[in-house]
Amino acid sequence: MKHREPPWDAALTAAAGACVLLDADLRVRFATDAAARLLGGPVPVGISAPAWLCGDRPKRPIAEALAAGRPVHGVVPRPSAGAGGRALSVRSLPLHEGARLVGWMLIFGEAARPTDGEVQLFGMWTQDPSMKRMFHILEKVARDDVTVLVRGETGSGKELVAAAVHGLSSRSRGPFRAINCAALPGTLLESELFGHVKGAFTGAVRDMKGHFQLAHGGTLLLDEVAELPLELQAKLLRAIETRAVVPVGGREPIPIDVRIVSATHRALRAEVEAGRFRADLMYRLRVIPVFLPPLRERPGDVALLVDKLVPELNLRSRRAVARVEPAALAALERYDWPGNVRELKNVLAYAFAIGDGPVLSLSDLPRDVLDADAVTGSSPAAEGRADASSPEAARITRALARATGNREHAARLLGVSRVTLWRRMRALGLDEPARRRSSPSA
Numbered sequence: 001m002k003h004r005e006p007p008w009d010a011a012l013t014a015a016a017g018a019c020v021l022l023d024a025d026l027r028v029r030f031a032t033d034a035a036a037r038l039l040g041g042p043v044p045v046g047i048s049a050p051a052w053l054c055g056d057r058p059k060r061p062i063a064e065a066l067a068a069g070r071p072v073h074g075v076v077p078r079p080s081a082g083a084g085g086r087a088l089s090v091r092s093l094p095l096h097e098g099a100r101l102v103g104w105m106l107i108f109g110e111a112a113r114p115t116d117g118e119v120q121l122f123g124m125w126t127q128d129p130s131m132k133r134m135f136h137i138l139e140k141v142a143r144d145d146v147t148v149l150v151r152g153e154t155g156s157g158k159e160l161v162a163a164a165v166h167g168l169s170s171r172s173r174g175p176f177r178a179i180n181c182a183a184l185p186g187t188l189l190e191s192e193l194f195g196h197v198k199g200a201f202t203g204a205v206r207d208m209k210g211h212f213q214l215a216h217g218g219t220l221l222l223d224e225v226a227e228l229p230l231e232l233q234a235k236l237l238r239a240i241e242t243r244a245v246v247p248v249g250g251r252e253p254i255p256i257d258v259r260i261v262s263a264t265h266r267a268l269r270a271e272v273e274a275g276r277f278r279a280d281l282m283y284r285l286r287v288i289p290v291f292l293p294p295l296r297e298r299p300g301d302v303a304l305l306v307d308k309l310v311p312e313l314n315l316r317s318r319r320a321v322a323r324v325e326p327a328a329l330a331a332l333e334r335y336d337w338p339g340n341v342r343e344l345k346n347v348l349a350y351a352f353a354i355g356d357g358p359v360l361s362l363s364d365l366p367r368d369v370l371d372a373d374a375v376t377g378s379s380p381a382a383e384g385r386a387d388a389s390s391p392e393a394a395r396i397t398r399a400l401a402r403a404t405g406n407r408e409h410a411a412r413l414l415g416v417s418r419v420t421l422w423r424r425m426r427a428l429g430l431d432e433p434a435r436r437r438s439s440p441s442a
């Protein structure tokens, strides 16, 4: 009798379900039919698994772990465009021959529905384990008056975190004030923070309380604290150490009782190393450092937030959306959200306004999301800019092109503030190097 190939596919499917075998170079060698069904199409043999699974998004924990030879257990967006559905869970098992690593087996499943483990804290929804850990930390530290430093990208919820710290603390009946240190030139910022006395400068026709005094008995959020000019850093440090402020033009220190939470999108330590931020102030501010992961690093959260935001929009809109088409949800999950939750809110508001009927469909989504979906990271619209090589740079360039260079309009398209857009452009080298903090009107 003729020898026949054993039924590998059936055997692997029986043992592991939707699974894909990789060689030691992380190239796909074999996939079960069950995997093709789950992933929404045939799995291309020979393709590099990290690129196939994670595209070329800047942060790719799964791809990085695979490349580093670490076992993986996480969530990835569904790789095949238009497949629809929610994110997938993926687990990797190393395959050894003796001591030699000869490949990997990837086992896929439907990611747990977000409703499985969702939590909410002061309006912040998540099902992401690292966010949940952060919530626990907030609950623990909120009671004491320790200073909290929140780091996170624009729109990721820094202000909500600060509000939660306030709301969970014994100061919750006191005021909560926020001041954006990036939005005002130095001199104005100083009197906004510390107040001024009548006659301190032209136009100071009466005494004015600063945010420190206005937040007395409560919590003060110093937003974008890394942008604080050095002179004001010194004054802030003094205020924290002496628990008192001296208004501009004044002499007498005014005692204040304020809990400080600060926020920044930058690594404060790097700012210290670059000489732009005082080390002593950093240690005062980051007693409890809290990191807010960007939305693209908590994939299940996109679906969860869509579930939460659609009913909210239904209340406020003429359109009643009963359901989000799976392909639309898949596109949202694949997008990398440089403007984070704020951008997601804007994208949904756009989709509500543009489309009709009870099904929110792929065609209701704005170009940015669709373009990124069609060609992850390299859009023809981004041509002509060598530096538009990261998806974020490409998206900004595209928005600027659509807004014919008008930054205010481009910022609206991206769902971020003008200041944020300018900051991101500067960080990505898309802007002429602006002179930092050199002139009060900058």
Ligand SMILES: Nc1ncnc2c1ncn2[C@@H]1O[C@H](COP(=O)(O)OP(=O)(O)OP(=O)(O)O)[C@@H](O)[C@H]1O
Binding pocket: 123, 124, 125, 126, 152, 153, 154, 155, 156, 157, 158, 159, 160, 161, 223, 265, 305, 341, 342, 345, 417, 420
């Ligand atoms: N986890 C979340 N669940 C629900 N809504 C959220 C969540 N995170 C943020 N939001 C919403 O997204 C928007 C942006 O959040 P927030 O203003 O706190 O971000 P931010 O990090 O302070 O942004 P920026 O850096 O631009 O100041 C707000 O409308 C906020 O309510």
Ligand SMILES: [Mg+2]
Binding pocket: 158, 159, 223
């Ligand atoms: Mg903010």
